[in-house]
Amino acid sequence: MDFNDSAEEARVRAEARAWLEESFPVWRSENGDPPYTTEQARSWHRALAAGDYGAPHWPVEYGGRGYGPVESAIWAEEKARVGANIVFNMVGFGMAGPTIIAHGTEEQKQRHIRAMLNGNEIWCQLFSEPGAGSDLASLATRAFRDGDEWIVNGQKVWSSQADEADYGILLARFDPDKPKHEGLAYFIVDMHTPGVEVRPLRQIDGDAHFSEVFLSDVRVPDANRIGEPGDGWRVATTTLMHERMSIGTSTGGYTFPFVKLAEIARSRYALDPVVRDNLARVYTQERILDFLNKRILSKLRRGEIPTAEGSILKLAIANLSSDAALLGVHLLGPDGALAGEGPQQHFLWERSLHIGGGTDEIQRNVIAERVLGLPREARPDKGLPFSQTRTAG
Ligand SMILES: Cc1cc2nc3c(=O)[nH]c(=O)nc-3n(C[C@H](O)[C@H](O)[C@H](O)COP(=O)(O)OP(=O)(O)OC[C@H]3O[C@@H](n4cnc5c(N)ncnc54)[C@H](O)[C@@H]3O)c2cc1C
Known part of the structure; x- marks a missing residue:
């Protein structure tokens, strides 16, 4: 390293x-x-x-x-x-922008890249659905071709910042008779188009970070399609790779930092052995996370592609975030039960890190298969037309 x-x-x-x-x-x-x-x-x-x-x-x-x-x-x-x-505009800079740069038409680049850069467009990601999250390729939102337009119907969920977004990147199924990964198309959707209804979801911390998005006969110009119909999954892979990278390279903001925990502990306790032990555990995890980051960077410097390291890093961030937030609210004593911007805020938010950007279980599957060499998960729907799978319901 x-x-x-x-x-x-x-x-x-x-x-x-x-x-x-x-x-x-x-x-x-x-x-x-x-x-x-x-x-x-x-x-x-x-x-x-x-x-x-x-x-x-x-x-x-x-x-x-x-x-x-x-x-x-x-x-x-x-x-x-x-x-x-x-x-x-995390979705814009971290996902939509790089995807348009890699796969978009010249006209799409002219229309959006500069506007995003100047802070004039906020973007959201319309991928997950009530029945498709970890198994994203099972999504059911439909897109029918109608001349120079597509008519889109379906429901998306967990769409971060959709209530403020000007545009969304959308994955929809145009052919249910193809296997699930092959029947998808990728679109840019103007969030102000008639038929787009955004309903914010209120979280336990009072904030509404994400929304449900209902799409009813939404007309999307064919000029807003990225890649050929059937290329949707390939284009989405670019988006998802950039999503993982933006989580991996910005570990700083996700966890309640050790230095602040130590400050709270010093101001409230005579640093008894139990508190010291818990602080040491969080400190150790923070250092391990730092080393994991450096290990990935060392690999990249040598021109190698990190594979399962990203999953290990994501798990480590989620675990550290939970432990740091829990210790923080304990250290605050009864004050920990009051609303606040410090550990309390992290405590109410940290669960989401175990889900967004790939759940803990999915990361463990990746580690099991790529690091431990365990057998791959069974894929009974492989090669089957989507319409004949159970998820098509
Ligand atoms: C903060 C946050 C922001 C998000 N923002 C967006 C966004 O902007 N746009 C968007 O499209 N989506 C977004 N999401 C959604 C996110 O991508 C999904 O929540 C995630 O992919 C998991 O899908 P799911 O919630 O449908 O859970 P499911 O996939 O239904 O999983 C349910 C449970 O089953 C487990 N499970 C599923 N499959 C397997 C398996 N093969 N092996 C073992 N266990 C399994 C999971 O680990 C989980 O515990 C966001 C989520 C969060 C938390």
């Missing part, structure tokens, strides 16, 4: 650090403190874009810096270091 930056990586880090140290405090004093509203996050994003840091992982010709995974991880680390990892 290589712990050191190469000369070029050290240059990227120094440049990022200098820019953040100059720009973040200025923006912060104009815009107040966390938690940030969408408009504040948009304004920070515009400051980033002005500094050419709007989407540094995008190719230079599309307004990015052409950062690979190692530089992106350095950038994420530097943002986390100063507390500037403010989320804005």
Whole structure:
């Protein structure tokens, strides 16, 4: 494992650090403190874009810096270091943008890439359905061709930020008589089209991070299709790969940090052995996560593709996040039961990390098959037309 930056990586880090140290405090004093509203996050994003840091992982010709995974991880680390990892349009920058760049038409790129970069478009991901999450290729939303348009009907769920989104990336089935992965098409949907109904889902923490989206006779121009009909799964694989990468390279914001737990513990306890033991456990996990990240980066530096390491990292983030949040609310004593932005907020949110971006069980399946060499899961519907599978119901 290589712990050191190469000369070029050290240059990227120094440049990022200098820019953040100059720009973040200025923006912060104009815009107040966390938690940030969408408009504040948009304004920070515009400051980033002005500094050419709007989407540094995008190719230079599309307004990015052409950062690979190692530089992106350095950038994420530097943002986390100063507390500037403010989320804005994660689906747009992390998933829709890279997918359009890889598979979109020139017209789609002209229409959306610059607008996204300038903070003018928020995007959502319309993939999951009540009957299709882990087994995404079993989705049932239908798209029928009608001249130069498609008519879409179905229901999506868990669509993050759909209530604020201007556009959505949509997976729909155009041919139920093909095997499940082959009958899919991928579209860009204008969220203001008649027939798109967004119903926010209120969570236990009072926030409405995601929504159900009902699509009733929604007309989508064929010009909004990405890839050929039948290419939907291949295009979605690009989106999902970028989704995993954006979770993997931004570990900073997902967990309640050890330093803050230690502060709470010091202010409230005489650091008895039990508290110290629990703190040590969280500290150890945080360090292990850091090493896991570095292990992945070392592999990428050697030009190798990490496979199951991403699943191990995702499991480790979810477990650390749960343990840190639980310890935090314990340390707060009765105050832990009151609403608050600190560990209480993390406590109410941490479960979602065990589900979104691939559940714990799915990550374990990947580890079982690719690391432990256990037999692959049975796939009784392999090769069958979707219409003849049980999920088609
Ligand atoms: C915070 C958050 C944000 C999200 N944002 C979006 C979004 O913007 N757009 C979007 O489309 N979706 C989004 N999702 C949905 C997410 O992708 C799905 O929740 C996830 O894929 C799991 O699917 P599911 O909820 O349908 O659970 P299911 O797939 O039904 O799983 C139910 C349970 O069965 C287990 N299970 C399923 N299959 C297997 C298997 N083969 N082996 C062992 N166990 C299995 C699972 O681990 C789980 O415990 C989001 C989810 C979260 C939590």
